[in-house]
Structure formats: C-alpha cells, structure tokens
Amino acid sequence: MNKNIPFILLLIWLVPSTLIFVSCEDNEELAEQDQDPIALADTVRFGDLTPLFENRCYQCHSEPEYSFYALNLDTYENTMLGSQHGPVVVPFEPEQSLLYTKCSGEHTGGERMPQDDMNFFDDKPEKLQLIYDWIHFGCLE
Numbered sequence: 001m002n003k004n005i006p007f008i009l010l011l012i013w014l015v016p017s018t019l020i021f022v023s024c025e026d027n028e029e030l031a032e033q034d035q036d037p038i039a040l041a042d043t044v045r046f047g048d049l050t051p052l053f054e055n056r057c058y059q060c061h062s063e064p065e066y067s068f069y070a071l072n073l074d075t076y077e078n079t080m081l082g083s084q085h086g087p088v089v090v091p092f093e094p095e096q097s098l099l100y101t102k103c104s105g106e107h108t109g110g111e112r113m114p115q116d117d118m119n120f121f122d123d124k125p126e127k128l129q130l131i132y133d134w135i136h137f138g139c140l141e
C-alpha cells in the first residue's frame, strides 16, 4: 500500500475545509460592516463640509466676508472656536450642537440658517445629514 495515501486523504479533506473556513470569515466581516455605521461613514471630515459652507454660509460667517455673532466657518479651527457665545459643536452630539440645530430648525433662539434661505435644508436633506454625520462622528479635521 502506498504510504502517502493517508497524507493525500488529509490534504483532500484539509483544502476544502480551509476554503469554507476562510469564506465564512469573509462573510462575517461583511456582515459586521453592514451593521456598524461607523465602519462605513467615519470618513466624514471637515473638508467634506467646505463646499456647502462656502456656498451657503461664508457670506455671513467667514473672515474675509462677514462674521455674524463672530462665527466663522471658513476653517476647521474657526469652526471649532465657535461664536461669541462659545462652541457651536459638541462632538458626537449633533442634537446638542447649534451648528446642526440652527440648520435643522430644532434651535430655540434666533433664526434658522442659512438666514437668507431658511428652507434651504428642507430641499437638501443630504446636506443637513452631512453636518449631522460630521458632528456625530466626532468633528474630524
């Protein structure tokens, strides 16, 4: 009898079972990513907000133009500094952040932003969501 037969049998068993094991592992990873929004959306960075701020906010909240309530949204540092009242964001807490509530309309004082087009975010929910996500994921630079 060929001495190698047990070894060959072992190989025949080992190869498919390793493949099954590996493919199960892949599936688990995918399933985890699907369930965990952080794994998918933690890439929202300040730079992702710049086009929106530039178009809708700079005219009233930027160093070269105007700074209502001393709030400038033209750089990450200025945005984190906030207004004359203090910070406008609480990292990870969009509902506690004026930057979000003033745009969503859930604020309590003053007018909704952008002040010159207060229904702007009603037509652009994805832009409001961007502000929400940026704060929700910790205000990454």
Ligand code: HEC
Binding pocket: 053, 056, 057, 058, 059, 060, 061, 068, 069, 071, 073, 083, 084, 085, 086, 088, 098, 099, 100, 102, 103, 109, 110, 111, 112, 113, 114, 115, 116
């Ligand atoms: C046409 C001018 C104008 C535009 C455009 C504008 N704002 Fe304002 N913003 C103001 C004024 C005036 C105030 C202060 C009065 C008030 O709160 O209603 C203010 C206040 C704020 C405050 C509250 C500051 C505080 O401490 O109370 C936030 C936050 C804010 N704006 C964010 C934004 C964002 C974000 C945008 C762009 C999506 C924007 N604003 C666009 C004029 C503007």
